[in-house]
Amino acid sequence: MLKKILFTIFSFLSVLAFSQVLGSKLDKKTLALGEVGIYKVNISNLQGKDVQSSPKNELLPFHFETVKDSISKQMDMYERTVEFQIFEEGKFTIPALDFKIGDQLYHTIPYEVEVINTAQKGDQINDIMKNKEVKLDVKDYWELYKWYILGILTLLALIFIIWNIVKYAKRRKSSPVMMTNQTLKDLEKLRKKKFIENGDFRMFYVELIDISRNFITKQYKIPADVLLTDDLIDVMKLNNTISPQNEKIVEEVFVRGDLVKFAKTFPDQQTMSKDFEDIKNFVKRSSKDLEAEQLRTGV
Structure with a gap:
């Protein structure tokens, strides 16, 4: 009986020693509008196996705007860090995500993120400084509109050239x-x-x-x-x-x-x-x- 118990414990420890461990972490479960959150996925004891997951910048769902998506992989360690923002109030879910390690498919645990608007009703927003009126001269207007003017002149020149070519072709034909x-x-x-x-x-x-x-x-x-x-x-x-x-x-x-x-x-x-x-x-x-x-x- 003791031998069976020892054999079971030994087998369990062997499986733990040679299996991969998938973990995930969300730094904050409550974010302000536009605040950057960090979501990490770690895989240990990789043993040189290949890891397959969603393409870069496509790991998280629709409302999660990816700021940065970085992947680090070594012989026994894999880490993927995604920085994201959300620009709508409410509760949003990061579902269980698929990670294929070698021939085995693993799933992360889901997370729920709440996004709040930290601005208080009635808060007064003041400009840092008053708007300053600036007078523009001819040179300034030229810098602002020169590409429009050059574009119109180019178009008129092109129309004139085409008109003359057509006119010449008709005259030559007749x-x-x-x-x-x-x-x-x-x-x-x-x-x-x-x-x-x-x-x-x-x-x-x-x-x-x-x-x-x-x-x-x-x-x-x-x-x-x-x-x-x-x-x-x-x-x-x-x-x-x-x-x-x-x-x-x-x-x-x-x-x-x-x-x-x-x-x-x-x-x-x-x-x-x-x-x-x-x-x-x-x-x-x-x-x-x-x-x-x-x-x-x-x-």
């Missing part, structure tokens, strides 16, 4: 050279559709005249996109911007296009090819018409 090149590209796309080779004269003249009308409208500032063929011919002659050679080409192709549209004529491939080349040459020669107009008007 320039005679750009318009000529774009129309030549449109004519090349029309040629690749092989309307001429396939004998599809109706679609050929519809697209050829649309391209031509759009070109005349933008290049010569004549509303060819809304005028009937007869009216357009009259306007071109009165306007006197397009050379007689180019006027004749436009008149012949547009009249033939109207006849094709109403099925009054059926042009062959040779005629379609000639009309295509005539319009293409007209587009290329348009710059000479504009140069002549500038000389005539003195622009």
Whole structure:
């Protein structure tokens, strides 16, 4: 019987000797608003085991504002110290917190903290000294508002630069050279559709005249996109911007296009090819018409 008692005591002491001891401590259970409290967790007899807990600054609950969270770990000792503040009156709880030591999970004991407002009703709060009126000069106002002023000036400069870039891009896009090149590209796309080779004269003249009308409208500032063929011919002659050679080409192709549209004529491939080349040459020669107009008007 004595041997059993001694064996039990020896086993108990062995467990105590080789087990970890988790302890926690709260320095104050009553705090004033904003007063710093200290919460400590200690683990002894660590035997080199790893300790896992909540990340730094996240150990305590929501109302506990962490001021400092420090961890110290040695071979046989672990200590975590959290300094905190609470900015609301009432009672708040630090719950049992989990600490994993090696493969074992341990829990601290919970604490209740009471936060009170130490200011008494009716207490008079006096300034240390009366407010002093300070006069500001131009330099002082500049120091106060210079970044706002520089920001506004930078924004205005940026708007001005963007506006000029857009204006230049629009002007360049609508320039005679750009318009000529774009129309030549449109004519090349029309040629690749092989309307001429396939004998599809109706679609050929519809697209050829649309391209031509759009070109005349933008290049010569004549509303060819809304005028009937007869009216357009009259306007071109009165306007006197397009050379007689180019006027004749436009008149012949547009009249033939109207006849094709109403099925009054059926042009062959040779005629379609000639009309295509005539319009293409007209587009290329348009710059000479504009140069002549500038000389005539003195622009």
